[in-house]
Amino acid sequence: MIAPPAFAQAYPAKPVRIVIAFSAGGTTDILARSVAQKLGEQLKQSFVIDNKPGAGGNIGTESVVRSAPDGYTLIVNSVGPIAVNQTLYKNLPYDPLKDLVPIVQIADVPNVLVVHPSVPANSFEEFVAYAKANPGVLNYGFTGTGTSSHLSSYMLSKRIGTETTHVPYKGANALNDLLSGRLQFMFATIPSVIPHIRAGKLRALAVSSDKPSRSLPGVPTVAEKGFPGFAAGSWFGFFAPKGTPEPVVALINRTVNDILPSLEEQMIREGADPVGGSPAQFGQFTQREYEKWKIIVRDSGATPE
Structure with missing residues (x-):
């Protein structure tokens, strides 16, 4: 008797870890937890937040770059680790634009100029x-x-x-x-x-x-x-290790796009503008952000603390 073909278990078959490269309570963490809860409800599986702060987000980001590309380790990341740090930090041992797969942008979070009264x-x-x-x-x-x-x-x-x-x-x-x-x-x-x-x-x-x-x-x-072209805010989105199966990327992308409308009112109240979109759109966006910030970082002379 010929054995039937083996099919992979439907994803996600076990809890999914979402790494946050910053401390609990920050903007990245707050947004990620809101989305993770909704992902869990939609996909009937736990999406567990794992905070790994340090080195401007590099520690948590590299941990995901080195993780198995099986869909069970994801990261919600932001402008610094993705678009700024490869210019700011010399000899970064990975390239976030090549070693991570963009899945979906969650939100834009503008900076606001605030003054003391x-x-x-x-x-x-x-x-x-x-x-x-x-x-x-x-x-x-x-x-x-x-x-x-x-x-x-x-x-x-x-x-x-x-x-x-x-x-x-x-x-x-x-x-x-x-x-x-x-x-x-x-x-x-x-x-x-x-x-x-x-x-x-x-x-x-x-x-x-x-x-x-x-x-x-x-x-x-x-x-x-009076300052045309001035655009310098934060943004947040899901990434996965390079090599993560395309069906996993597509599923997370589709599900996040489906749940963002239910979070829209909460996000706007808290200061974020929901985005969504395709993996390709997010990848093109992150490349443009890298090119923009590369010039600004070099011009500023900024170096890591």
């Missing part, structure tokens, strides 16, 4: 005028060298053509010092500061995306206020 500026135009009239007076912080927060501030200072003082931080201390008034301004992801904007502890002057954010209606873009 002590800064005498109620609009972006007033901020620019004050910065030009007071060179060297304004201090800005950022959450890490080479982050979109850092590079957005660098880009704006250069475009304005005035001197501002940057103070490097790691993690949330920059925001704490902005809230206390030790810093005067920063670009921050909208989810990290939207509660403080709503509470009146920070003033939102402009967003760094090429179009207004649905999370902050009425807040203009930097580009429309």
Whole structure:
């Protein structure tokens, strides 16, 4: 008797690990957990978050690059590890654009220019005028060298053509010092500061995306206020190790696209704009982002802490 052909078990046949290359509680982690829960409900399997922070996201990212391409290790990653770090870090032992497979973009998360209420500026135009009239007076912080927060501030200072003082931080201390008034301004992801904007502890002057954010209606873009082409935000999406079977990639892509509408209201409330789309669209987008940030990182002279 001839044995019937062996077919692989339907995916996912066991829990799927989703690596986050940053600490719990950050924007990447929050978005990933929301989507992971819905994935589990749709695909009747556990999608377990595994935080692996360190080295600007490189530790968690490399762990996925080295993982078996069987669909049971995925990563939700962002602009830094995918589009910035191969320029920022010399001799990175992998290429995220070649060694990871793009699956689907979850969301765009613009940076927002926020100032402490002590800064005498109620609009972006007033901020620019004050910065030009007071060179060297304004201090800005950022959450890490080479982050979109850092590079957005660098880009704006250069475009304005005035001197501002940057103070490097790691993690949330920059925001704490902005809230206390030790810093005067920063670009921050909208989810990290939207509660403080709503509470009146920070003033939102402009967003760094090429179009207004649905999370902050009425807040203009930097580009429309006289700085065309200024687009420097964060974004988040699913990737898998190179070689992951195409049907797995297609299934995760299709399912995430199906569930994003149910998360839309929550995401916008928290500061993210849902995206979706095909793996090919996401791959083209990440390549464009790499090319853009490569120029900015080199021009800024940024080096890892």
